[in-house]
Amino acid sequence: MAEARFDVAAIGSAIVDILSRTDDQFLTDNGMVKGTMALTTAEQAKLIYERMGSAVEISGGSAANTTAGIASLGGKPCFIGKVGADKLGEIFAHDMKAIGVEYHGGENRPTKLPTATCLILVTPDGQRTMNTYLGACTEMSPADIDADRIASSQVTYIEGYQWDTPLAKQAIRKACQAAKGAGRKVALSLSDPFVVDRHRDELMALIRDDVDILFGNEDEIFSLYRAADLESAVASLREAGALGIMTRSAKGAVVLDGATTIAVDAAPVAKVIDTTGAGDLFAAGFLFGYTHGRDLTASARIGAVAAAEVISHMGARPEVSLKDLLVKHGL
Amino acid sequence: MAEARFDVAAIGSAIVDILSRTDDQFLTDNGMVKGTMALTTAEQAKLIYERMGSAVEISGGSAANTTAGIASLGGKPCFIGKVGADKLGEIFAHDMKAIGVEYHGGENRPTKLPTATCLILVTPDGQRTMNTYLGACTEMSPADIDADRIASSQVTYIEGYQWDTPLAKQAIRKACQAAKGAGRKVALSLSDPFVVDRHRDELMALIRDDVDILFGNEDEIFSLYRAADLESAVASLREAGALGIMTRSAKGAVVLDGATTIAVDAAPVAKVIDTTGAGDLFAAGFLFGYTHGRDLTASARIGAVAAAEVISHMGARPEVSLKDLLVKHGL
Numbered sequence: 001m002a003e004a005r006f007d008v009a010a011i012g013s014a015i016v017d018i019l020s021r022t023d024d025q026f027l028t029d030n031g032m033v034k035g036t037m038a039l040t041t042a043e044q045a046k047l048i049y050e051r052m053g054s055a056v057e058i059s060g061g062s063a064a065n066t067t068a069g070i071a072s073l074g075g076k077p078c079f080i081g082k083v084g085a086d087k088l089g090e091i092f093a094h095d096m097k098a099i100g101v102e103y104h105g106g107e108n109r110p111t112k113l114p115t116a117t118c119l120i121l122v123t124p125d126g127q128r129t130m131n132t133y134l135g136a137c138t139e140m141s142p143a144d145i146d147a148d149r150i151a152s153s154q155v156t157y158i159e160g161y162q163w164d165t166p167l168a169k170q171a172i173r174k175a176c177q178a179a180k181g182a183g184r185k186v187a188l189s190l191s192d193p194f195v196v197d198r199h200r201d202e203l204m205a206l207i208r209d210d211v212d213i214l215f216g217n218e219d220e221i222f223s224l225y226r227a228a229d230l231e232s233a234v235a236s237l238r239e240a241g242a243l244g245i246m247t248r249s250a251k252g253a254v255v256l257d258g259a260t261t262i263a264v265d266a267a268p269v270a271k272v273i274d275t276t277g278a279g280d281l282f283a284a285g286f287l288f289g290y291t292h293g294r295d296l297t298a299s300a301r302i303g304a305v306a307a308a309e310v311i312s313h314m315g316a317r318p319e320v321s322l323k324d325l326l327v328k329h330g331l
Numbered sequence: 332m333a334e335a336r337f338d339v340a341a342i343g344s345a346i347v348d349i350l351s352r353t354d355d356q357f358l359t360d361n362g363m364v365k366g367t368m369a370l371t372t373a374e375q376a377k378l379i380y381e382r383m384g385s386a387v388e389i390s391g392g393s394a395a396n397t398t399a400g401i402a403s404l405g406g407k408p409c410f411i412g413k414v415g416a417d418k419l420g421e422i423f424a425h426d427m428k429a430i431g432v433e434y435h436g437g438e439n440r441p442t443k444l445p446t447a448t449c450l451i452l453v454t455p456d457g458q459r460t461m462n463t464y465l466g467a468c469t470e471m472s473p474a475d476i477d478a479d480r481i482a483s484s485q486v487t488y489i490e491g492y493q494w495d496t497p498l499a500k501q502a503i504r505k506a507c508q509a510a511k512g513a514g515r516k517v518a519l520s521l522s523d524p525f526v527v528d529r530h531r532d533e534l535m536a537l538i539r540d541d542v543d544i545l546f547g548n549e550d551e552i553f554s555l556y557r558a559a560d561l562e563s564a565v566a567s568l569r570e571a572g573a574l575g576i577m578t579r580s581a582k583g584a585v586v587l588d589g590a591t592t593i594a595v596d597a598a599p600v601a602k603v604i605d606t607t608g609a610g611d612l613f614a615a616g617f618l619f620g621y622t623h624g625r626d627l628t629a630s631a632r633i634g635a636v637a638a639a640e641v642i643s644h645m646g647a648r649p650e651v652s653l654k655d656l657l658v659k660h661g662l
Binding site: 020049053055056059087094317 | 386387388390399417418422427429430646
């Protein structure tokens, strides 16, 4: 196999996050379910924005955050998404390139829709509740996928979120085919328990046919297998055949590799400020280790360190060099 | 005199800050003077943005930050500035209104220029170096000033930065006239030592004729009076006749009221992350105290607490309720 140009090619929504602190009452008053992602229309997004407090704008998007983490660790990521021809699209593109991510925003097939935004309400407990208006992301299609780039990436990483967008699903099928055809690995993040609930059968089929590495938190994996307890969730995850990684917030993470189980602790955090991006950065750390010849335990530990950094501040991308942080942690 | 509707009416540039961490070498390589503000053309701004790292976008603007601080303290501020008819203009307007600032963005006289941006490079020492593209701000004119609103504000607060924009200067002259005609106070922030150097004579005339309260840091006041040492700077400031407030970073601040000198210490900060907005928030705290019947010492202490909060994180506006913070500090 030819040497890969990229460690990870990630396909996901290109989103600018609009983060604001709020209290639990705001979530209740606006019918939001804490810790989850809801899709909104442009009109709903406008209404929520009018009600929410002053905000900061930071490039986000789940898989895009993961590539930002890999770049910060010193890896070679590329990102495929779609932005609008507008200011937020410029901001998103700038932030990807500035951090060292090879970026493909579908510029060759422009869309008239605006760049996606995610209105994120951060409660005092550090939990984030997200309201996404997908905009330009809904027009990502197979034509935006460069099969050569996918074939030249060790791992193709897919957001579960993409299952909410029919065209994007087709794009992902094309990418999976290109990856598998080149003997590369496919990784999937389950993204959100409600996404899993909406698309369970299709996600199960994808996992069975194409997925080599599956990331999910407890809620997502419970939802996927309609599991009542951790034991049965783990049993189902083990049966799926893929390398399974279950993140468990403060309880760390569990890696399931065939019959083997590896548990790693969460890395310490002085104060949890904003959990946005925790799973994305765990995946970044794990995939960086995985694509750099580290064993599963070391890879999961790198994931834990990356996740701990991102929850210690507002925003879903690292504020410091994760490469330097790994050195400090002896990894 | 009728009761004032507003504590402070601030006139300034409506700017969205684009903040990125960098090192000293970047400043040197790009010919920037640390800790100061440089004006750029749209083309220069584009070039700097391309070179700088991934960023966060947060509403800023010196006088606008001051009004945000006054609102966070529980006061009644209004802000007069000018944004473009674009996404960043929407963001700026949202953030002002969301924090409780009565906002006038010149919507009745739309401009085709984009909303102003300030590319802020934050070095590891927490210092900020700013590159401002004024865009829509250059079209703020006397027509944007509602004399009734000015007449109904206890203090009209002006940015020295406005002296770089000929039309804005006329707007400020109109505002000063309205304030003075109504027996209200006028406050001026010197903003930047180079601004002072560019417009020394006009600023001196304004101070002599209209300014009741003058804010400046050491560099700015040294520049204004071409002073060689603190003693002669203070002597000149005292002669000016206005209430003089000199901020001195970690050394606190000095209030000069006629022959009286009041020195207050800086409020403690665990770690200085980003000094953007320190002077703006000191002015917010001082003016809140001043317009709420507090004495000069208490007003300056409130300023010190507000400034300490804003330098403890990225961005130039308070992240927590300053009102609550005052209670904690027994103020």
